[in-house]
Amino acid sequence: MRQIDESQLTQADLTARQIPDPVGRLRYLQSVASAPPSVSRWKSRITIGFLTLVVLGMVAAPLSLRMPGAAHAASRKPPSQPALPQILRVEPEVAPSADVWSVEKASDFETYSNGLRIENQYAVRHRPRAYVAYSIADPEATGGEKRTVPAGIVYHTTESLQAPFEPSQNNLLKRVGESLIDYVRRRQCYNFLIDRFGRVFRIVNESDAADHAGHSVWADDRYFYVNLNDSFIGISFEAQTGDGETSTRVGDAQVRAAAMLTEMLRNRYKIPGGNCVTHAQVSVNPSNMQIGYHVDWASSFPFEKLGLPDNYATPSPAVSLFGFSFDASFAQRAGERLALGASNADRELVQRAQIEHLSLTAYRKMLHRRYLKITARHRG
Ligand SMILES: [Zn+2]
Structure with missing residues (x-):
């Protein structure tokens, strides 16, 4: 599994480290993340994921100092809205590469301007x-x-x-x-x-x-x-x-x-x-x-x-x-x-549980309940 090291930090990472306020730092990283990528998308995404963890770690660290233990943390009243996960999802938009239009449509096939032919029989x-x-x-x-x-x-x-x-x-x-x-x-x-x-x-x-x-x-x-x-x-x-x-x-x-x-x-x-x-x-x-x-x-x-x-x-x-x-x-x-994608998400989960003042087990349980509620409503 690929590891992130200091050599992978970009100018954006170094700039982010100069911003003392964690929220400001996060906003700056989100604005960088929404800009068009200048490096390969894979590396870009991993670096951003790492940066997010750095920021969340900085935010979470003082919180965890106030947490005497997981059991105590779990006994606190959970907030009605868990931390928003969109700060962890920074996939830049990728536009479709070209306009494509229908060229011919017969009863059993159709063709398109990019060479595509679909059989409909x-x-x-x-x-x-x-x-x-x-x-x-x-x-x-x-x-x-x-x-x-x-x-x-x-x-x-x-x-x-x-x-x-x-x-x-x-x-x-x-x-x-x-x-x-x-x-x-x-x-x-x-x-x-x-x-x-x-x-x-x-x-x-x-x-x-x-x-x-x-x-x-x-x-x-x-x-x-x-x-x-x-x-x-x-x-x-x-x-x-x-x-x-x-x-x-x-x-x-x-x-x-x-x-x-x-x-x-x-x-x-x-x-x-x-x-x-x-x-x-x-x-x-x-x-x-x-x-x-x-x-x-x-x-x-x-x-x-x-x-x-x-x-x-x-x-x-x-x-x-x-x-x-x-x-x-x-x-x-x-x-x-x-x-790698799964373990990235798992690390985010650990960080967010800390931010929510919940043990990982309690946080997972809350998310499981949410999943069951949504899928039950979805079936309905
Ligand atoms: Zn399948």
């Missing part, structure tokens, strides 16, 4: 897309923003019994792909499936929700989303992951097709890059309050080739917003990059 309807985006600033609010336009994309893999990818196997590869399409359309699993030849098949119309994400959590700068079937578009790659492998193998044609599809969808629905994430990043298990129930695309997702920021290092919103946890097996199953 297998498209099916499901329930109309409708969901609530919840405000991070007011997580206990009973309402939320009702929406029908997708807020993001979740990428999946669909494992298939594959043949070698070579010309002599064309017929078998096509048969396998078609039976997979038949399987996922009967279950309304995804909005799109990309087969091994890089062909893009619309499965469930984007106007409708697909059953792809199950129990899941994600957040952007202002809103959080739970159970993402309705709020996020589901795109799956026909893929095969070998026994004991954590990385997924997909072909170059599939990655090129996914890049064009992502570009079109981001343009059409104004989807921020930070909301284009993998199933492994969003999947949770409410029965044991752990993240990583599904781990497809836990590593090796080609964010850069799809014109997206490397979102693996983003602190897991399920951990930082709702206190989900993970065990040692998670890092093994998920790989180093995703484990």
